[in-house]
Amino acid sequence: MLKGRSLLEPLDFSVEEMETLFSAADRIIDAPDGYADVCRGKILATLFYEPSTRTRFSFEAAMLRLGGQVIGFSEPGSSSVAKGESIADTMRTVACYADLAVIRHPKEGAPRVAALSTGMPVINAGDGGHQHPTQTLTDLLTIRRERGRFENLTIGLCGDLKFGRTVHSLIKALSRYGGIRFVLISPEELMIPDYVRKEVLQKGAAAFDEVRKLQDVMPELDALYMTRVQKERFFNEEDYIRLKDSYILDAEKMRLARPDMMVLHPLPRVNEIAVEVDADPRAVYFKQAKNGMYVRMALIMALLGLERTAEGL
């Protein structure tokens, strides 16, 4: 039962609970019109302390498509945050008006502070370089719909694995399935953080390799998860400039991959995937963005305890 719960990190929900969300998302994709009134009278608050296009639009579109309404801010300058209000106080106030809240914040752990401040369900929409659990729901739904399973897959994760919060969340979530092997492709400076390596990879059942060259491992992969080197995570611009073009996926590298390997990307993309790859049927990143809205619709319904209404339609 997910009613009233928060989603702060990818392991907050069990494998079974995730499965109910994916099944609900599948049903929404099959008949979206049947869900147009499920959240009538409900309000979603979106608190974006950091810029976002996809995640914010995706949440707002999800709520609007469920017949609910949305309040919030898309940058902290237009709210009381600019006056120095704490996260806790902002949340206590928002809880007076909304039924659930989505928060993105540059500080790691901010959504946990938000959730502890109120009894309202809180969804982490990305906290610094830490976690991004609804992107993980999006990624998993895409893998499930494209491949039909999570078990026994070799997943390549490429680019900024240090600050790439979507990567940390995806590794955590996928580690719970059997026969998973991760191939971690990054420059030395952007390798996976210690807490992911020690608490997830070394303790879990998943096998993992850390490599430097993308082309060497392309033929082994069932899925390749590309990431952007994020300028906003660096304190030193020199380091960013040195590392930003470490990996670029192009048609030539795609020729090395299996005919059924899927390419995922949380987006936005800068230049790490050449535009020529978009036409390749194995590139599923725009489909992935659409899946993100559907799985967020399923999540909103579940946290508000409205699954039954939807299933009854």
Next chain:
Amino acid sequence: MVVIDSIANGIVIDHIRAGYGMKVLEYLNIDTDSNTVALIMNAVSEKHGRKDVVKLENVTDLDLTALGLVDHNATVNVIEDHIIVRKIKLSLPEKVTNVFRCKNPRCVTSAESGIPHIFHLADAEAEEYRCEYCDEIVKAEDL
């Protein structure tokens, strides 16, 4: 040879790693104005070569959480009427609240005031702790 009187009632913290005695006093937050406190530094130890020892007269109620973090190999003896009535074995605490701050500049605790600073024991063997909020892993000795 330095001679310091034994205490009648109180606590003796023995086998503190040499050089850590002051840190132990600091984290125990003992009021040295109103309590009789003896700090012996660099005493000879058969086991450890050198050690620090802290003696606290008439102090019996101590929160040892922080002490386990500073030096969990130290031994704590509770003295009553000149006799050791209890030996307490220290260990690394499972959870530490408001003793240290997270050093990750991206952690929410660096920006939001009024929230508790919480660490969980992540790996007892490696003596590592994990921040409740940002998951940063830190060595106990670096806290």
